[in-house]
Every structure is written in C-alpha cells, then in structure tokens.
Amino acid sequence: MIFGKRxxxxxxxxxxxxxxxxxxxxAFWAIIVAAGRGLRMGDHADGPKQYRRIGDRSVIxxxxxxxxxxxxxxxxxxxIHPDDEELFEEAMRxxxxxxxxxxxxxxxxxxxxxxxxxxxxxxKHTGYVLIHDAARPFVDNAIINGVLDGLASGVKAxxxxxxxxxxxxxxxxxxxxxxxxxxxxxxxxQTPQGFDFPAIHTAHxxxxxxxxxxxxxxxxxxxxxxxxxxxxQGSPTNIKITTPEDIILANEKLAVGQPVDIxxxxxxxxxxxxxxxxVTLCGIDIPHTMRLDGHSDADVALHAxxxxxxxxxxxxxxxxxxxxxxxxxxxxESGQFLKHAAQIVAGYGGKILNADVTLIAEAPKIxxxxxxxxxxxxxxxxxxxxxCSVKATTNEKMGFAGRSEGIAAIATASVSYGNR
Numbered sequence: 002m003i004f005g006k007r008x009x010x011x012x013x014x015x016x017x018x019x020x021x022x023x024x025x026x027x028a029f030w031a032i033i034v035a036a037g038r039g040l041r042m043g044d045h046a047d048g049p050k051q052y053r054r055i056g057d058r059s060v061i062x063x064x065x066x067x068x069x070x071x072x073x074x075x076x077x078x079x080x081i082h083p084d085d086e087e088l089f090e091e092a093m094r095x096x097x098x099x100x101x102x103x104x105x106x107x108x109x110x111x112x113x114x115x116x117x118x119x120x121x122x123x124x125k126h127t128g129y130v131l132i133h134d135a136a137r138p139f140v141d142n143a144i145i146n147g148v149l150d151g152l153a154s155g156v157k158a159x160x161x162x163x164x165x166x167x168x169x170x171x172x173x174x175x176x177x178x179x180x181x182x183x184x185x186x187x188x189x190x191q192t193p194q195g196f197d198f199p200a201i202h203t204a205h206x207x208x209x210x211x212x213x214x215x216x217x218x219x220x221x222x223x224x225x226x227x228x229x230x231x232x233x234q235g236s237p238t239n240i241k242i243t244t245p246e247d248i249i250l251a252n253e254k255l256a257v258g259q260p261v262d263i264x265x266x267x268x269x270x271x272x273x274x275x276x277x278x279x280v281t282l283c284g285i286d287i288p289h290t291m292r293l294d295g296h297s298d299a300d301v302a303l304h305a306x307x308x309x310x311x312x313x314x315x316x317x318x319x320x321x322x323x324x325x326x327x328x329x330x331x332x333x334e335s336g337q338f339l340k341h342a343a344q345i346v347a348g349y350g351g352k353i354l355n356a357d358v359t360l361i362a363e364a365p366k367i368x369x370x371x372x373x374x375x376x377x378x379x380x381x382x383x384x385x386x387x388x389c390s391v392k393a394t395t396n397e398k399m400g401f402a403g404r405s406e407g408i409a410a411i412a413t414a415s416v417s418y419g420n421r
Contacts, residue, residue: 027153028075030127031068031193032118035061035089035135036082036107048088050242051135056255059092060242063138068131069098071145071383076101076125079135080118083107112216116205122198130201132219133193136242138251140193142383143347146340147233148195158223159195161235162188191235194220200228234344262418263354266312268305271401271409280408282360282367283374283391284336284381289365293408296325302358302391303335305412306378309356310342313416314349339381346416353382355415357390362408367393 035051047053051061061079068074077098081089083106093102105121107114115132122130129152133140144161151159169182201219204226208216216222220230242251274280277292283302293299307319316322323330323338346353356378360367367374371391378389396402402409 027129027149028073029129029131029149029195030122030125030198031074031077032115032122032130032132033061033065033068033077033079033135034107034111034114034118034132035085036080036114037111037136038082048085049082050248052085052088052092053242053248055138055242055248055251058095060138060251061089061135062092062096064133064135064140065093065102066096067138067140068133068145069096069100071142073145073149074100075127076103078103078105078118078121080105080107080114110214111218112205112208112214112222115219116209119198119202119205123202127198129195130198131193131195132201134241137192137239138242139238139240139254141236141239141347141352143344144191144234144236144239145193146383147344148193150340151231151233152195152197156231157197157200157228158220158230159233160220160230161191161193161233161239163191163235163237164188188232189235190218190220191239191241192218194218195233196223200226204228234348236344236348238347238350264313264351264416264418266309266414266416268308268310268312268318268412268414269410270301270304270308271407272299272301273401273407274405280365281335282370282408282410283358284334284377285370285374287365287367287370291405297323297330297333297338298335300335301408301410302360302374302412303339303381305410306356306358306414307335307338307342309412309414310339310346310353310416313414314346314351314418316342316345336377336381339378343382349418351416351418353384353388353414353416355388355390355413356382356384357413358392359411360391360393360408361396361402361410362393363395363398363403363405367391 038049052059065077068077079102081104103121105117108117131148148159148161165184165187169184171179171182173179201223204222207226208222223230240247242248272293272295274291275294279286280289280293281298281300284300304319311317319338322341343353374391375386375389379386401407
C-alpha cells in the first residue's frame with residue numbers, strides 16, 4: 002500500500018532528472034527494514050525500538066526523513082511488522098514527502114523481510130536499491146553518496162563500514178578469554194547497503210529456494226551467491242539503536258539547547274598555466290588556450306575547498322591525504338579529493354553548511370560556467386546548490402595571475418559539529 006498520499010506523478014521523470022544532475026550518482030529506491038521486535042531494548046509504551054522517540058520524533062521517522070532528504074531517492078519501501086501499522090502511521094505524522102512511501106509487511110526473519118521489500122519493487126524498473134535498518138537514524142548524505150559512488154563504478158554490492166578500533170577477545174562459554182583476535186582487516190558493517198536490484202533480488206530468491214534463511218545482512222546473501230562486495234566509507238556517527246543506553250546517547254546528541262559548534266576553514270591553491278586546450282575548475286572543463294599544470298587535474302578550486310573542509314576538523318591538508326609524489330594520483334580527478342574530505346567531516350559528525358570559492362584569473366571567463374560549477378559542488382558535497390557559491394575576479398593585470406601565468410583559488414567552508 003502507499004502511505005498517505007505522498008507520491009509523485011512521474012517517477013521515471015524524477016529519476017532521470019536527478020540522475021542527470023548528480024552525474025555519476027544514480028537514482029535509487031530505499032528499503033527501510035523495520036519489522037523487528039528489538040528484544041534487547043525491553044518493553045516500552047512507545048512500542049518496539051524503531052518507534053521510541055529521540056528528540057522530538059521517533060527513530061523510524063528520523064530514518065525515513067534522512068532518505069526523503071537525499072536528492073537521488075525516488076521512493077521508499079518500509080517493511081514493518083503486521084501489528085505495527087498504527088504505530089507507523091502515528092510515527093510518520095510529522096514527516097512529509099513528495100516521493101512514494103510504500104508499506105509492506107515483513108516476515109519472521111530479517112532476511113525474509115528484506116526479500117518481501119525487494120518483491121515490492123519488481124515492477125518499479127529500478128536499477129539501484131539501498132537497504133537500511135530503521136534503527137540507524139543518523140545516516141547522512143555522505144554515507145549514502147559513498148554507497149552510490151561504489152555502485153556507479155559497476156560493483157553489484159556496496160557495504161559501508163568502519164575499521165574495528167577496539168581490541169577483540171575470544172572467550173569460552175564461561176567468559177574466560179581464549180585468545181586475542183587481530184583487528185587487521187576487520188570492519189564493522191553498517192547500512193545502508195547498496196545493490197544492483199536484479200542481482201540482490203535474484204540472490205534473495207535463490208537463498209530462500211535453497212533453504213538458507215538465517216543471513217543477518219544482505220551483503221552476506223550476495224557473498225553466498227558469489228558476488229564481490231566492496232566497502233565504502235561508513236561513519237562512527239551512524240549508530241544502531243539497540244539498547245536503552247543508545248536512546249540516552251541519541252537524545253544527548255539531539256538535546257535541545259546543545260551548544261552549536263560551527264567551524265570555518267580556509268583553503269588556498271595556485272597552479273601555473275601552460276599551453277593546452279582547457280582548464281578544469283570546480284570539476285568543469287572550460288575551453289581555453291592554456292591548461293593548469295599539476296600532478297592531478299590541477300583543479301585549484303577543488304583543491305582549495307578540500308583544504309578548507311579538512312581545516313574544520315584538524316585533518317591536515319590535501320597533500321597529507323593525496324601526496325603529489327604518489328603516482329596513483331597522476332592525472333586524477335580532484336572531485337574524489339573533495340568527496341574524501343566531506344566523508345572525513347561526516348566521520349567527525351560534521352554537517353557542511355556552506356562552500357564558497359573565489360577564482361583569481363584574467364581568463365577564461367568564469368561567469369557563463371558558474372551555475373554548472375555550483376551544481377557540481379553541490380553534487381560532490383551532498384548539499385543544496387544554494388549552499389554553494391562560486392565567484393571570480395581578475396588581478397588587475399598585476400602579479401602572476403595578472404600576467405596569466407597561473408590561476409589561484411581561495412575557498413571557505415562552514416561546518417556544524419554541534420546540534421544537527
């Protein structure tokens with residue numbers, strides 16, 4: 002069934018629109034798995050953990066809203082317990098959407114619930130599907146974008162994860178430590194996990210037919226079916242609400258009146274001009290009689306903005322993360338540097354509020370390309386275009402820029418690390 006009247010007239014048009022605007026990223030359907038009982042949470046008047054309130058609304062409402070707010074989401078399937086229809090409807094009252102929100106009933110296991118959610122999309126002609134636990138309400142655009150980037154590279158299954166930081170011990174049934182487990186190569190799995198829709202749907206069907214019913218996540222189903230699963234960057238803030246203590250921590254995170262920690266970072270970069278046929282600025286190729294010389298694509302705008310973002314969380318500069326001495330980055334597109342910086346910011350719990358770039362050059366003319374530049378910045382950072390600014394000025398024929406020997410960029414980024 003469709004929840005309320007939240008739908009759009011032409012999903013294909015919406016999908017194609019956002020697919021074009023987001024370039025390498027693709028439109029997707031999200032499946033929110035919410036049929037569990039959450040026994041470790043204990044009984045509560047609000048119902049299972051996904052209906053417990055954090056801040057001013059329920060866990061599931063925050064989770065669904067996170068996907069509604071992502072520009073590439075074209076629809077959401079929420080998989081709920083048959084007994085929870087009234088709870089779900091009440092939880093969703095504060096949430097509005099202009100995309101379809103379908104509701105299906107789940108099964109006795111998470112695996113079956115996911116399969117039922119996938120079956121609800123058989124006739125939706127979707128390419129990508131992201132499957133997410135309802136109990137992870139702090140998922141953000143940076144995590145989602147990382148999954149979409151992985152899918153756009155041609156991989157059939159993408160798993161957001163964070164490296165295990167704690168020392169791991171193996172114990173026997175009596176609680177006696179048997180040995181210490183090496184953390185090397187170990188990662189904690191998160192959601193949303195992203196998939197090529199035909200592949201994950203076929204894998205789930207085969208697992209059910211062959212009598213395998215106890216997989217605890219969807220990437221495990223894909224591994225069993227023989228598909229390669231690639232990691233993307235998860236986040237320590239993408240916590241799963243599991244125990245009453247998690248509710249307390251979530252409320253502290255969202256506490257009304259919590260001081261807002263807004264930081265501003267600055268970045269500057271310059272590259273010399275040499276004979277060529279175009280320059281790349283803000284990820285946009287502009288025809289010109291010269292090109293910018295550098296180890297990567299020498300996009301001074303994205304380099305400066307990368308430094309500005311890294312400055313907000315004390316993570317050094319672009320050279321620390323992408324050394325110019327490393328041949329791996331020879332000719333690399335600088336958009337990946339900026340996305341990496343945005344993921345680092347998200348890992349610290351930051352939310353990018355604004356990105357501003359000033360280009361200093363005598364030529365080429367920047368004005369005709371500014372809107373395209375801003376749209377590309379918005380896509381790379383996962384923020385709206387109105388939060389991205391691109392300006393240009395000449396150096397009045399003075400200095401290296403005035404003599405057309407090079408192009409410089411100054412960037413400023415504002416990031417909130419407080420109440421989000």
